[in-house]
Amino acid sequence: MRLRCAVLDDFQDVATTIADWSPVQDRVEVTGFTGHFATEDELAEALAPFDIVVTLRERVPFPAALFARLPRLKLLVASGMRNSVIDHAAAAAHGVTVCGTASSPTPPVELTWALLLGLARGVVHESNALRAGGPWQSTVGADLHGRRLGLLGLGKIGSRVARIGAAFGMDVVAWSRNLTKERTDEAGARLAASKEELLRSSDFVSIHLALGDRTRGLLGAPELALLKPTAYLVNTSRAAIVDQEALLAALHEGRIAGAGVDVFDIEPLPAGHPMRTAPRLLATPHLGYVSEDNYRTYYGQAVENIEAYLKGQPVRRLG
Structure with missing residues (x-):
């Protein structure tokens, strides 16, 4: 049975095409969400079936209350190597591995x-x-x-x-x-x-x-x-x-x-x-990080993070 991966805020619907997901496609089913979830209730309901979540920058908070509502979640991948809206202690307490990616200035x-x-x-x-x-x-x-x-x-x-x-x-x-x-x-x-x-x-x-x-x-x-x-x-x-x-x-x-x-x-x-x-x-609608090269890095390294996690050797860990 394949794990389920959610990609949040994929506004341009490019997450699965701008990077090569083939290294994990036989083990992971990827779903991109092109809209934004405005409330924690909406987010918790949407993410309940997922084992892995990929989130962009610091738009979506992951507080302790949200981790408590996502018992299936095991891996959270955030773009960048710093994220102030993720409760890293709560992630650890709920057994969630948090990883990041490189980001170009x-x-x-x-x-x-x-x-x-x-x-x-x-x-x-x-x-x-x-x-x-x-x-x-x-x-x-x-x-x-x-x-x-x-x-x-x-x-x-x-x-x-x-x-x-x-x-x-x-x-x-x-x-x-x-x-x-x-x-x-x-x-x-x-x-x-x-x-x-x-x-x-x-x-x-x-x-x-x-x-x-x-x-x-x-x-x-x-x-x-x-x-x-x-x-x-x-x-x-x-x-x-x-x-x-x-x-x-x-x-x-x-x-x-x-x-x-x-x-x-x-x-x-x-x-x-x-x-x-x-x-x-x-x-402009927060376009600072939105470029082809940055997206290739974000999603390409998200795939690497998922593959490493599946091997039991997580990389680029945060928290």
């Missing part, structure tokens, strides 16, 4: 620049106007060359964003609590004197911090008020780093030029969510 870097450039040059607005027979040119683009790019965070993603900013001829500055001059020098950036100084002086601010107790709500109303009225904010990291109500207020009141956002407090966004209609907002 390149796709979120590229999306960061897609959002930043889209904001600076009014790409969506001008494209929509052109298609609708509207005015020929109605915006004046913001220049990048010679402007200041402020980076909150200079890790694997932030450092790559910094190098591209420098290639555009931007003045790149960076800040995080433990950031050093040596690290900024390596990335071709300058160390900002403080978070506040970075916010006040930057023309573009991009967030590249991990979400934790020290970064949750890092940018609230007081911090957003420091931004220039001509400044743009980009967040491809985690929504909770920015006070969402404060950001919406700043956008509606025109206190910043605009924002590019790829992450939200609720995902997928409900139909009536205010982020769907906010002015001065360029928003």
